[in-house]
Amino acid sequence: MSASEFDWNLATVWETIAEELPDAPAQIHGERTFTWADFDRRADGIARTLLDGSAGRDDRVAQYLRNSPEYLEVSHAAFKIGIPAINSNYRYRDEELRYLWEDADVTAVVFHGSFTQTVGALRGRLPRIRQWIHVDDGTESCPEWAIPYETAAAASSERVRSPWGRGGDDLFLLYTGGTTGMPKGVMWRAVDMLQQVNDVSTVKYNLEDGVAGIRRDLGGPGQAHISGSPYMHGTGYFGATMAMHGGGCVISMTAPGFDARELLDDIDRHQVASLAISGEVFAKRIVDALAAEPERWRSTTVRNVLTSGGMLGEQSKRALLEHWPEAAILDGFSSSEGFGMGWSLATKDNIPETGRFSPGPNVWVLDENDEPVTAGSEVIGKLVVRNRLPLGYYKDPEKSARTFREINGVRTSVPGDHGIVHADGTIQLMGRDSLCITSGGEKIFTEEVEGVILDHEAVTDVLVVGVPDPEWGQAVVAVVSVEPGEEPPAAELIRHVKQRLAGYKAPKDVVFVDVVPRAPNGKADYPSARALAESRRQQPVA
Known part of the structure; x- marks a missing residue:
């Protein structure tokens, strides 16, 4: 770390905000409100509990939690003592959780009561885990082998520090499952993670001025925010973190799944200015709720909608902006291996083409010879991120070496995404290596085709997959859901694609389904879509 860089992490920002705005609301969950002083004090209690449980510098605490105040408190506690908090997908089955917690070297788990049976069944197979902390969510009571969360949160009345302190080189681990394979931990230095948050937040501090700079630039309580998508994924977590970074208040919904009506109620009730969602799976439910009860919600305070982790089509953007x-x-294109790859900004009077982004300042688009792609050339290049990057994948040096490479003398991240650079410098997202379809010797990137199909007025969601084909090697198949009562002929959708893309990129078949397979967080479930395409494939129509 250079002498000019600060040597602390996000906890220092949050502690300073708590000193400056002790009585301002930091988190709201249903009828529970926690001030910034509450937030900081409770995180100190969790930090003390972890240290009393013999936590060391190489230990990790897992967050097996739905969106709730406890999630961000545990995150704050981990930053305070300089250890990683491990995001855990609460939809994982037993074996997936066991793999994750073993891979991450987890020694403590904070879990919601509704997950007690799952945790209880796993305890005997995870001997490294010493502490289990139970969050009461009104379901199962705290078992005798766990610590009640409220007891842990009350364990300290003073600021907690670990014996080893905290610093910019502390590890921040973000586990991601991507579209294929087992979850993998992306390692960020805490100082780089903090800088990324600071760069994109509404309030930007001169971090090299330290605590004095935070006090000077804070300016008072920030905006109210809701993350509709789960904190266990980057979109929801960073949306909430960015709001907290500016002294804001984060509202977490009480329903165990995404409830658009509760979201809209909370927006009106708490005068929410920003929210984070993940693509069509969230937007469609919001639009449907608004259409069903057009006079119920005013939602006049919404100013910023962050969406990432799933493509959001022009129709959904237009419908949301009619109400807001x-x-x-702000449609953000990023990956756990490289933040800030691209942005697409839509307003009521200007809605860009789906899948078209302005590149981030640290993004290159390079050809197969690692030379910059010429704008307007139609050459498909790989997207490369430079400057502030992860250290690599946790305990996987081989995969790290493949993704984090030196190109033209610069250390880069090459997550596998591809795009075309248009003459105006914008990037048309094409898709990832792992999802590329080869048909008749031509490479076809799924997200390019999905973006075009999604812009058809009848289509509500789509995934594009390749299935085995004796003539083409792979055939392009679109798995599509449409508005109720509107099922255009497959030939019409295929013509729609051919009007904007080369003919070989158009689907050979279209499979209509009620719901396109996605995880509840909005991420595409390509294996299930491919299975649908293979089992229900129609006769070719083109």
């Missing part, structure tokens, strides 16, 4: 005319929808 003063808002801007």
Whole structure:
């Protein structure tokens, strides 16, 4: 770390905000409200509990939690003592959880009561885990082998520090499952993670001025925010973290799944200015709820909608902005291996083409010879991120070496995404290596085709997959859901694609389904879509 860089992490920002705004609301969950002083004090209690349980510098605490105040408190506690908090997908089955917690070297788990049976069944197979902390969510009571969360949160009345301290080189681990394979931990230095948050937050501190700079630039309580998508994924977590970074208040919904009506109620009740969602799976439910009860919600305070982790089509953007005319929808294109790859900003009067982004300042688009792609050339290049990057994948040096490579003398991240650079410098996202379809010797990137199909007025969601084909090697198949009562002929959708893309990229078949397979967080479930395409494939129509 250079002498000019600060040597602390996000906890220092949050502690300073708690000192400056002790009585301002930091988190709201249903009828529970926690001030910034509450938030900081409770995190100190969790930090003390972890240290009393013999936590060391190489230990990790897992967050097996739905969106709730406890999630961000545990995150704050981990930053305070300089250890990683491990995001755990609460939809994982037993073996997936066991793999994750063993891979991450987890020694403590904070879990919601509704997950007690799953945790209880796993305890005997995870001998490294010394502490289990139970969060009461009104379901199963705290078992005798766990610590009640409220007891842990009350364990300290003073600021907690670990014997080894905290610093910019502390490890921040973000586990991601991607579209294929087992979850893998992306390692960030805490200082780089903090800088990334600071760069994109509404309030930007001169971090090299330290605590004095935070006090000077804070300016008072920040905006109210809701993350509709889960904190266990990057979109929801960073949306909430960015709001907290500016002294804001984060509202977490009480329903165990995404409830658009509760979201809209909370927006009105708490005058929410920003929210984070993940693509069509969230937007469609919001739009449907608004259409069903058009006079119920005013939602006049919404100014910023962050969406990432799933493609959001022009129709959904237009429908949302009809209800939130003063808002801007920021469609962020990033990966756990490289933040800030691209942005697409939509307003009521300007809705960009789906899948088209302005590149981030640290993004290159390079050809197969690692030379910059010429704008307007139609050459498909790989997207490369430079400057502030992860250290690599946790305990996987081989995969790290493949993704984090030196190119032209610069250390880079090459997550596998591809795009075309248009003449105006914008990037048309094509898709990932792992999802590329080869048909008749031509490479076809799924997200390019999905973006075009999604812009058809009848289509509500789509995934594009390749299935084995004796003539083409692979055939392009679109798995599509449509508006109720509107099922255009497959030939019409295929013509729609051919009007904007080369003919070989158009689907050979279209499979209509009620719901396109996605995880509840909005991420595409390509294996299930491929199975649908293979089992229900129609006769070719083109």
